[in-house]
Amino acid sequence: MAQNIIIEQATELKQKPDENKLGFGQYYTDHMFILEYTEGKGWHSGRVIPYQNISLDPAAKVFHYGQTVFEGMKAYRTDDGIKLFRPKKNFERLNKSNARLSIPHIDEELAYEGLMELLNVDRDWVPAAEGTSLYIRPFIIATEPALGVNPSLNYMFMIIMSPVGAYYEEGVNPVKIHVESHFVRAVAGGVGEAKTAGNYAAGLNAQEEAKERGYSQVLWLDGVHRKYIEEVGSMNVFFKLNGKVITPMLNGSILDGITRNSVITLLKHWGVPVEERRISIDELIEAHHSGNLEEAFGTGTAAVISPIGELSYHNEKFVINEGKTGELSAKIYDTITGIQKGKVEDPFGWLVALN
């Protein structure tokens, strides 16, 4: 079962960027991991190699039909070494995305081992400054050069890594969100629950329009009724209504976020009532009018918690919690980031050490 992972060290190492000016996805580490799939042979030739360009036939299926999936996770430098947050969940989810996109199942252990070997070679790239981390991007592309519309016979799985800065330079700041009532991101039965490129390309125009109007992201409504809340940007979304926390249930068109799952687990652990169910924009506005919309926030690996300070819907504005970060949002943020940095007890065993 276990395949040997070959390690080819880079002969020249890059200069590391200033940890206080990392931004997001601007710099890449010295190495990458690559694993190939060939029809009849399966996944093979796992190797850590110097970070480099790849060469593909212009007819490679990924360019034409979007047969590709990705993941996003982070490694943190703690006082007790380098740690990952629930990494096996990402490889589990990768296979769920694979199944939807007709990409062959990948050996999760092998992918995980590849990540560990890569991290070990590039361990000096995990930044130490407050709020920084090493963002990890595993992805798979269809490489068979053939224009027929059917699943590719060959694939490449790769992992690249990028040191990233503090998401919030000056503490957690609430954002203004535009409720998108024209464009939709996904529909149940489509690929909304897979982490696949097309979902993001399809959301760019609405995101750009919202930005032009002074909003940082869009709140997506469902594709059938344009009524039920789905996600915010590329994050899951939560609302605190009259002491109860509500998040849209996994309905086939939203992503099963690992941060979402962690937040639900934490809330239950704290005894805060939490419901996964359909929630309409009308219910939200009604709650706002009656003073019951107490907090709103997005969840995802990049920001962990992104509080929503204002929603705009059909030219009306709804300010939430006076545009300030809510108490519960702050507590969730502090707890999860505290666990990730090894500063807060980890009762669920979420952290995994790099040996």
Ligand SMILES: *Cc1c(COP(=O)(O)O)cnc(C)c1O
């Ligand atoms: C990645 C992603 C999320 C968040 O998932 P996490 O596992 O919490 O990072 C939510 N929605 C979409 C559309 C995503 O792509």
